[in-house]
Amino acid sequence: MSEERFGEFVLVRRHGYVAELVLDRPKAMNAVSTDMARSIAGACAALAADRDARVVVLTSSHERAFCVGADLKERNSFTDADLMRQRPVARGAYTGVLELPMPTVAAVHGFALGGGFELALSCDVIVADRTALVGLPEVSVGVVPGGGGTQLLPRRVGAARAAELIFTARRVEAAEAHELGLVDQLVDEGQDRTEALALAARMAANSPIGLRAAKRSLRLGQGLDLRAALDVEDAAWRTTAFSADRAEGVAAFNEKRTPNWPGE
Secondary structure, three states: OEEEEEEEOOEEEEOOOOEEEEEEOHHHHEEOOOHHHHHHHHHHHHHHOOOOOOEEEEOOOOOOEEEEEEEEEHOOOOOHHHHHHHHHHHHHHHHHHHHOOOOOOEEOEEEEEHHHHHHHHHHHHHHEEOOOEEOOOHHHHOOOOOOHHHHHHHHHHHHHHHHHHHHHOEEEEHHHHHHOOOOOOOOOOOOOHHHHHHHHHHHHHOOOHHHHHHHHHHHHOOOOHHHHHHHHHHHHHHHOOOOHHHHHHHHHHHHOOOOOOOOO
16 A cells, blocks of 8 residues: 655555545644645645546544534634635635546545535545534634535535525534435444445446546536436447447456456
């Protein structure tokens, strides 16, 4: 297993074709500072360009928190001009995760609040253990969710449910979060990372061309009328149908063997 560090607070570990993106600012419960945001964006840019990274898992090195959101201690020292300068850097972290071209899985335990929950929402699947506490409390400190929360949450749970959660700023414990669809899989305490990596490994056994095309179709088709969405799907199909992966997949199926994906 190889490791690569991006700045002081982000680590990327390799598990074969699965890349683990580790939030590693334990002294601050992974509060996202300007430097950390820049590092998340940099790590995501590197992963997006890496053809050997078939699936990305977002994890935390802190025992009691996934991520507590924006670094409000840093923000407290900002002038208005500082805040304006930081905004594109902060957005770059969330869009970096959101726009990764391969499937992404978040492994959540403990606090996942504000921007921390938005990082998880930016992933395709959220695995949470029973200690997870999630929410978007931004209106309680005078702002709004600004890392995608007002757009990603209603796509998960519907407009009315998202409105209730955002307007009350309430924190949701793991069992209710699973029931409401705020997280996708609920696992035993301490098992979120293990289960997320196992899920990612199952995904990564499949065609990398197929995975990326399927993700693109899922993402681009949201919000379109059915006819337009099916055109998006058709474009994704065409991307895969004439690929080396498709030829290898069909050959492996007929020869009753495991595919050796070319990834092209």
